[in-house]
Amino acid sequence: MEATIKDLKVKSIYKKLVSSPDASSLITVSTALLGLILFFSFSSPYFFSKTVFLNIGMYAAIMGTLACSMTFINVSGNIDISGGSQIAVVGMVTAVLIKSGSMPLWLCVLLGVASGTVCGMINGFFITVIKVNAFITTIATMQMLRGIAYLISNGQTLVISDQKFKFLGRGYVSGIPFTLIMLVVFYIVFHIISRNTVFGRTIYMIGGNPLASFLSGIRVQRIKFILYTLNGTMAGCAGIMLASQSGAGLPMAAMNSNMQALSAVILGGAGLSGGRGTILGTFIGVMVLCTLITGMTMLSISSFWQDVIVGVVLLISVSIDAIKSGSLKRKI
Amino acid sequence: MTDLGLGSTIILRAMGITKRFPGVLALSDVDLDVYRGEVLALLGENGAGKSTLIKILSGVYTLDEGTIEMEGRSVRFNTPSEAKDAGIGIIHQELNYVAPVSVAENLYMGEIPRKGLFIDYPALYAGARQIMERVGIDVDPRRSIGSCTVSQKQLLEIAKVMSHEVKVLIMDEPTSALNDVETQNLFKLIKRAAASGISVIYISHKLDEIFALADRVVVLRDGCVTGKFMVAETTREQLIATMVGRKLETLYTKTPAKPADVAIEVHSLTSNQLHDITFHARKGEIFGIYGLLGSGHQEIGSAIFGQTLIESGEIVVDGKSVVINSPLDALQHGIAYVPAERKVEGLVLNNTVRVNILVSFYAKEKRRKVINRKFEQGVTRKWIDSLRIKTPSGETITESLSGGNQQKVVLAKWLELEPDVLILNEPTRGIDVGAKAEIYRILDQLCQRGKCVIMITSEMPELLTMSDRIMVMHNGSISGFLDASEASQEAVLTYAIGE
Numbered sequence: 001m002e003a004t005i006k007d008l009k010v011k012s013i014y015k016k017l018v019s020s021p022d023a024s025s026l027i028t029v030s031t032a033l034l035g036l037i038l039f040f041s042f043s044s045p046y047f048f049s050k051t052v053f054l055n056i057g058m059y060a061a062i063m064g065t066l067a068c069s070m071t072f073i074n075v076s077g078n079i080d081i082s083g084g085s086q087i088a089v090v091g092m093v094t095a096v097l098i099k100s101g102s103m104p105l106w107l108c109v110l111l112g113v114a115s116g117t118v119c120g121m122i123n124g125f126f127i128t129v130i131k132v133n134a135f136i137t138t139i140a141t142m143q144m145l146r147g148i149a150y151l152i153s154n155g156q157t158l159v160i161s162d163q164k165f166k167f168l169g170r171g172y173v174s175g176i177p178f179t180l181i182m183l184v185v186f187y188i189v190f191h192i193i194s195r196n197t198v199f200g201r202t203i204y205m206i207g208g209n210p211l212a213s214f215l216s217g218i219r220v221q222r223i224k225f226i227l228y229t230l231n232g233t234m235a236g237c238a239g240i241m242l243a244s245q246s247g248a249g250l251p252m253a254a255m256n257s258n259m260q261a262l263s264a265v266i267l268g269g270a271g272l273s274g275g276r277g278t279i280l281g282t283f284i285g286v287m288v289l290c291t292l293i294t295g296m297t298m299l300s301i302s303s304f305w306q307d308v309i310v311g312v313v314l315l316i317s318v319s320i321d322a323i324k325s326g327s328l329k330r331k332i
Numbered sequence: 333m334t335d336l337g338l339g340s341t342i343i344l345r346a347m348g349i350t351k352r353f354p355g356v357l358a359l360s361d362v363d364l365d366v367y368r369g370e371v372l373a374l375l376g377e378n379g380a381g382k383s384t385l386i387k388i389l390s391g392v393y394t395l396d397e398g399t400i401e402m403e404g405r406s407v408r409f410n411t412p413s414e415a416k417d418a419g420i421g422i423i424h425q426e427l428n429y430v431a432p433v434s435v436a437e438n439l440y441m442g443e444i445p446r447k448g449l450f451i452d453y454p455a456l457y458a459g460a461r462q463i464m465e466r467v468g469i470d471v472d473p474r475r476s477i478g479s480c481t482v483s484q485k486q487l488l489e490i491a492k493v494m495s496h497e498v499k500v501l502i503m504d505e506p507t508s509a510l511n512d513v514e515t516q517n518l519f520k521l522i523k524r525a526a527a528s529g530i531s532v533i534y535i536s537h538k539l540d541e542i543f544a545l546a547d548r549v550v551v552l553r554d555g556c557v558t559g560k561f562m563v564a565e566t567t568r569e570q571l572i573a574t575m576v577g578r579k580l581e582t583l584y585t586k587t588p589a590k591p592a593d594v595a596i597e598v599h600s601l602t603s604n605q606l607h608d609i610t611f612h613a614r615k616g617e618i619f620g621i622y623g624l625l626g627s628g629h630q631e632i633g634s635a636i637f638g639q640t641l642i643e644s645g646e647i648v649v650d651g652k653s654v655v656i657n658s659p660l661d662a663l664q665h666g667i668a669y670v671p672a673e674r675k676v677e678g679l680v681l682n683n684t685v686r687v688n689i690l691v692s693f694y695a696k697e698k699r700r701k702v703i704n705r706k707f708e709q710g711v712t713r714k715w716i717d718s719l720r721i722k723t724p725s726g727e728t729i730t731e732s733l734s735g736g737n738q739q740k741v742v743l744a745k746w747l748e749l750e751p752d753v754l755i756l757n758e759p760t761r762g763i764d765v766g767a768k769a770e771i772y773r774i775l776d777q778l779c780q781r782g783k784c785v786i787m788i789t790s791e792m793p794e795l796l797t798m799s800d801r802i803m804v805m806h807n808g809s810i811s812g813f814l815d816a817s818e819a820s821q822e823a824v825l826t827y828a829i830g831e
Contacts, residue, residue: 196703198694205691208680215639215669215677216745217660217695275682331411 022278025269025321029284032267032317036288040295047298054177060290061169061179062087062238062245062254064283067261067268068186069234071282072194072227074265077207077274078127080228082138083235084258085145086119088251090239092149095158095249098165105164112243113236119145120232124225131221142258149251158249169244179241186234191279203227207274263314264289269321288313340367343531344389344420344500349398351384356734356764358384359555362398366500371522371532373546373563375539375575381555382535386502389533390422391415402499421493422502423486435480436460436473439492467491467521482626483514490521494530501525502533507541511829519545539568551575554765583765584793585773587780588816589617589800594651595784596667596753598636601645605631607808609645613753613784613801618775620799621788624828628808630672633757633788637662637669650752663696668746670739672757672788678742679730686712686726689744696749715744720770736767743774754778755786760794772798792821806830 041048066083073080094112097103103111119141126137171178194200205213206220214220238257243249268285270277292313296306344366351359359381366372376382387393389400391409400407402418409415415422436456437444445455460473469487471480480488486506493501503522507515522545526532534546542549543563551559551574559574592615601609605628613619623629634640636647638656647654654665662669671677679688689712694700712726719740723733730741739759746754759775760768775785775798789795795802802814804827812827 198701198703201687201691201694201703204683205680205687208682209676211677212680213691215637215659215671216691217658217663218691219658219660275680 021276021321021325022269022281024324025276026278026281026284028317028320028324029267029269029281029288032313033284033288033291036291036295040291040298044295044298047295052294052298054175054180056287056290056294057180057183058177059294060286061177061183062242063257063260063264063289064183064286065186065234065238065241066231066257067264067282067286068190068279069227069231070261070265071190071268071270071277071279072203073231074262074270074272075194075207075274075277076203076224076227077210077272078134078224078227079262079272080123080134080138080231081258081262082119082123082142082145083231083238083261084254084256085142085149086116086232086235087239087242087254087257088149089119089145089152090116090236091243091246091249091253092152092158092251093249094240094243095160096152098160098162099158105162109165109168109240112240113233116236116239117229117233119235120229121225123232124228127228128221128225146251149253153249153251155251157251160243160248165244166247167244169241169246179245182237182241186237187279187283194279199223204275207276209275260289261286263310267314267317271318271321340369342366343368343403345401346385346389347399347401349385349388349400350396351388351393352396353734357555359388362552362555362557364550364557366531366533367548368499368531369526369529370547371526371534371545373542373549374533374535374552375542375549375571376552380552380575382552383504384555385552386422386504386533386535389415389500390420390502416496419497419499420502421496421498421500422504423489423493423506424504433477434473435471435475435477435488438477439463439473439488439495441492463491463495464488466494468517483510486510486514486518487521490518494525498530500531500533502535504535506534507536507538515541539571542571543568583769583772584797585769585776586618586798587776589614589779592616592782595649596636596786597646597648599646599648601632601635601642601647603631603635603640603642605808606635606642609810611803611810611813613786615752615782615784616779617800618779618785618787618798620795620802621786621805622790622792622795622802622824622828623805625790627805627828629788629790629805630757632805633669633671633755633786636755637667639669660695663692663749663751666750666752668692668749668751668754670742670746670754670756670759672761674735674738674742679738681731682729684727685716685721685723685730685733685741688730688741689715689726689748692745693748711748715740715748719744719747719774734764734767736763736771739763739767739771743771747778751783753784753786755788757788758790759787760789760791792824795819795824796821804828 046052066087070080070083090112093115094108097108097111098105123137123141126132127134167178169179173181194203202213202218202223205218206223210220242253246253264285265277265282266285267288268277268281268283270282289310292310293306296309342365346362346364349359349362362381362385364385374382374385384393388395391412391414394410400409407418409418439460440456445452445459457473464470467487467490469484469491471484477485477488506518510518522532522534536542546563549561549563549566549571550557551571553575561570594612595615597612599610609632621629621632631640635642636656638658638661647656649665649667656662656665659669675681686708690708693711709726715721716723716726721740721744722737730738733741760771775787778785787798796819799819800816802816802819802824803810804812804814804824806828807830811830814823
């Protein structure tokens with residue numbers, strides 16, 4: 001008797017897991033990660049090692065930091081494609097400040113991150129006050145901010161020689177890359193926000209139905225403004241890490257980062273329709289992309305083919321989710 | 333069935349139609365025969381299954397069980413256009429037009445005459461005039477459809493449907509927004525169509541119309557056919573009994589209000605759609621607001637609640653003038669609003685019952701920033717029990733609940749805030765009779781506890797039985813006030829039509 005009750009419980013938990021779309025995409029993306037790790041471990045004798053995994057973690061930091069806050073943007077039913085340009089601006093601003101030598105390093109870093117915050121606020125202003133469509137707004141700011149990144153140095157690379165600054169992107173704490181530690185901290189904080197705070201809950205409500213949320217007393221536009229500001233701040237952190245890793249402010253930096261981060265977020269289950277997705281899902285999504293790219297590089301697959309394969313993986317993954325939610329049985 | 337005396341052939345035959353929605357059996361084993369050239373009335377309360385049935389006949393929904401035969405051949409409509417090609421035309425209740433389209437383009441929708449690559453405007457306008465002539469309407473075909481009156485839109489829609497070869501014309505409550513003269517003209521048109529061999533399925537819950545127009549009547553209740561009659565051989569009483577299936581008193585619960593203080597005053601409220609609205613509602617009463625489609629009665633709730641911009645006016649709650657710029661302001665002044673479209677405005681459908689019940693609580697209690705699951709589960713359980721919400725648990729996704737239970741979730745969200753003024757817009761639209769009765773009971777209890785309920789409704793029986801006082805709107809303005817004792821259907825309609 002007891003066994004059957006336990007059986008029922010297990011069954012209902014299983015049912016709940018499979019029926020919830022968030023859980024369903026978590027299962028898909030975790031399976032993909034496991035499959036990739038197995039595949040690369042068998043195809044390359046050097047893959048399954050501590051160094052490779054730490055490298056993956058380090059590589060993941062830039063894209064992962066951006067993807068973290070981008071998850072919230074997607075869950076709220078919005079989009080930001082200007083993250084890469086924001087990262088470039090942050091790198092340039094930080095490089096100029098450090099090179100000027102007029103202020104302590106910590107202040108340079110802080111102001112660098114703040115420049116990202118300002119970029120996010122610009123997006124937020126147009127999206128929530130003027131109420132321009134989010135996609136259109138960030139198409140515009142993506143180009144505008146990239147242009148500003150070039151203008152800051154007139155297109156030149158600004159080399160940063162400060163040795164302490166290098167730690168932020170290339171340092172290790174007891175054998176683990178500092179960027180990886182930061183990444184894990186970010187994800188834990190964001191996970192707690194999304195699961196245990198009213199603010200996190202509100203993001204899902206807005207994404208699920210903005211009008212009903214507004215009519216329930218939620219300040220929808222204010223929350224959206226905060227999300228874009230937060231995304232700019234996280235782009236600021238990513239920008240500092242990248243500038244430190246490359247030891248320079250590069251106006252053409254992070255050309256690909258935004259699309260990679262967006263791919264990771266979507267892989268993790270936070271599509272563009274809003275109300276869906278989890279921070280954990282995005283984390284695994286980031287790991288999938290980075291494992292894939294690192295593994296393919298180790299197998300010396302050309303970067304042209306890498307692009308093709310990343311695109312195919314994204315398409316397959318979202319197709320599985322769509323089919324699981326019954327898309328083939330719908331007429332439209 | 334041939335002894336119905338029509339001496340005519342069956343053109344459309346539906347047998348054993350069954351349709352389920354998550355949580356509700358909308359239609360159960362429904363049979364329907366339609367004879368050539370007859371006007372068949374489909375009678376039933378809201379939620380009886382009339383709309384579901386015609387949506388199946390017109391290809392909007394796919395049936396779960398049953399068969400449809402058209403002139404003896406078995407058919408299955410997967411899309412509205414397949415039904416249209418088979419000769420089934422439908423005039424929907426809600427006329428949703430895209431405003432910037434011209435009358436002529438709308439009439440031709442998708443089959444616009446062309447010369448090569450370009451639109452042949454002279455042919456388009458001449459053709460449109462011809463189509464309109466058939467239903468006796470004359471408007472400039474270049475005019476935008478949005479600028480036409482509701483009755484013009486209605487006639488244009490009929491003209492559009494009849495411009496194709498229709499064998500069966502379905503009309504879903506076509507007179508709900510028409511005045512008497514317009515209704516009479518529409519009836520003449522319908523009779524002409526029937527005389528020319530078109531079968532008309534006419535959906536209504538207005539008995540007068542059925543006696544004036546129909547040859548036969550089929551009555552639906554709770555998704556089943558409960559009676560088929562020749563109109564000439566039946567009576568009002570028989571139809572009501574078949575339609576309602578129970579005594580009306582059990583549906584409505586209302587204790588007359590005692591004299592009490594004013595809870596909310598609205599002074600000269602003016603907005604895009606409202607003009608100089610002044611009224612007050614008292615504690616412990618249900619204040620009913622009625623109007624025909626487009627009269628602005630639907631906008632009053634959203635204007636008071638801070639959803640729409642208001643140009644001028646003052647709102648006084650409990651004797652104090654308040655400024656309401658957003659729903660958040662409104663709920664902090666003790667006003668709650670249950671909107672008309674619960675799926676669009678009331679609920680986050682892809683989230684759980686628990687989360688939907690608690691959303692406004694957190695909006696109001698700004699100091700609560702962290703979620704306490706135990707507390708949430710307690711609140712959810714309380715409302716599931718006291719409002720008798722039928723749901724497997726608080727963790728169920730609200731989308732899978734039936735309409736009535738979804739509406740109770742919206743109510744629970746607001747009742748948790750203990751509002752002093754509860755505004756409801758079409759509180760029982762599209763929900764089944766049982767849930768309706770429970771919602772009325774809840775509203776009555778609120779009144780007895782001294783809360784003020786403002787009920788905006790287009791449903792006459794609900795308005796007349798539940799309201800203590802009634803305000804009627806016409807064309808964005810108030811056209812009259814009535815006390816419950818003096819209110820009758822005729823009196824309310826006279827004000828609503830604006831005469």
